[in-house]
Amino acid sequence: MEILGYICSVIIGLTLGVLGSGGSILTVPVLVYLMHYNPLVATGYSLFIVGLTSISGAFSYMKKDLVDYKTAVVFAVPSFISVYIVRRYILSLIPPVVFHSGNFVLKKEVLIMLVFGVLMISAAYSMIRNKKYEQEEEKHSGIFNYPMILTQGFLVGAMTGLVSVGGGFLIIPSLVIFGRVPIKMAVGTSLVIIATNAFIGFLGDLSNQLVIDWTFLFKFCLFSVVGIVLGSNIARHISAARLKPLFGWFVLLMGCYIVIHELFIRGY
Numbered sequence: 001m002e003i004l005g006y007i008c009s010v011i012i013g014l015t016l017g018v019l020g021s022g023g024s025i026l027t028v029p030v031l032v033y034l035m036h037y038n039p040l041v042a043t044g045y046s047l048f049i050v051g052l053t054s055i056s057g058a059f060s061y062m063k064k065d066l067v068d069y070k071t072a073v074v075f076a077v078p079s080f081i082s083v084y085i086v087r088r089y090i091l092s093l094i095p096p097v098v099f100h101s102g103n104f105v106l107k108k109e110v111l112i113m114l115v116f117g118v119l120m121i122s123a124a125y126s127m128i129r130n131k132k133y134e135q136e137e138e139k140h141s142g143i144f145n146y147p148m149i150l151t152q153g154f155l156v157g158a159m160t161g162l163v164s165v166g167g168g169f170l171i172i173p174s175l176v177i178f179g180r181v182p183i184k185m186a187v188g189t190s191l192v193i194i195a196t197n198a199f200i201g202f203l204g205d206l207s208n209q210l211v212i213d214w215t216f217l218f219k220f221c222l223f224s225v226v227g228i229v230l231g232s233n234i235a236r237h238i239s240a241a242r243l244k245p246l247f248g249w250f251v252l253l254m255g256c257y258i259v260i261h262e263l264f265i266r267g268y
């Protein structure tokens with residue numbers, strides 16, 4: 001199982017390198033089910049792994065001028081603010097049982113995951129069906145919709161704070177659909193935003209005196225970095241028109257899995 005876990009770490013890197021997201025949603029299950037870490041510890045470790053892997057992949061996109069730093073800042077700053085507001089104030093206002101009627105009980109954690117799953121499906125649908133934008137991408141002027149990016153950064157940050165999962169699945173659709181950022185530049189910019197988010201979260205865990213197995217972390221990250229380097233090179237040979245729907249289908253599958261798991265496997 002441990003060997004399979006390291007193989008999956010390469011896949012995590014490949015996912016981040018090609019799609020610019022997916023790391024956190026894949027890392028935690030690998031650490032819990034294959035490497036046998038406690039879920040709370042796995043969440044903290046995931047932040048470091050995804051952060052280090054993402055910044056490693058971001059360097060490849062930086063060299064190819066596929067990172068828009070202004071967009072990253074415009075998106076990230078309101079995202080940080082909204083994450084803090086939601087985690088500090090709003091989340092505590094949601095009761096443990098949101099709705100109860102007879103044998104039907106809608107719990108807080110189920111509602112949150114259902115919201116996340118439906119949001120992922122909606123974003124995936126827009127990415128897959130947005131044919132017109134694929135044609136316009138090649139003649140993009142380089143002028144992005146920064147007010148919309150700022151607004152989406154705040155909304156994505158709020159949703160990230162609500163579901164307590166990395167926002168890569170939401171960042172790229174927001175940059176592409178609302179900010180009109182080309183898909184490959186959105187992937188590179190997303191990696192920078194994800195890395196910053198992850199490291200800030202990991203610093204929070206360090207302040208809570210989380211005991212860190214640094215040897216394991218760096219060993220796991222080494223395999224993930226190999227994967228992201230491979231993924232970044234693979235992405236160079238995939239056209240933007242193919243990469244965008246590929247990402248959309250990937251998000252759609254994960255969103256459907258979350259909804260099915262919460263409704264039919266775990267149940268209310």
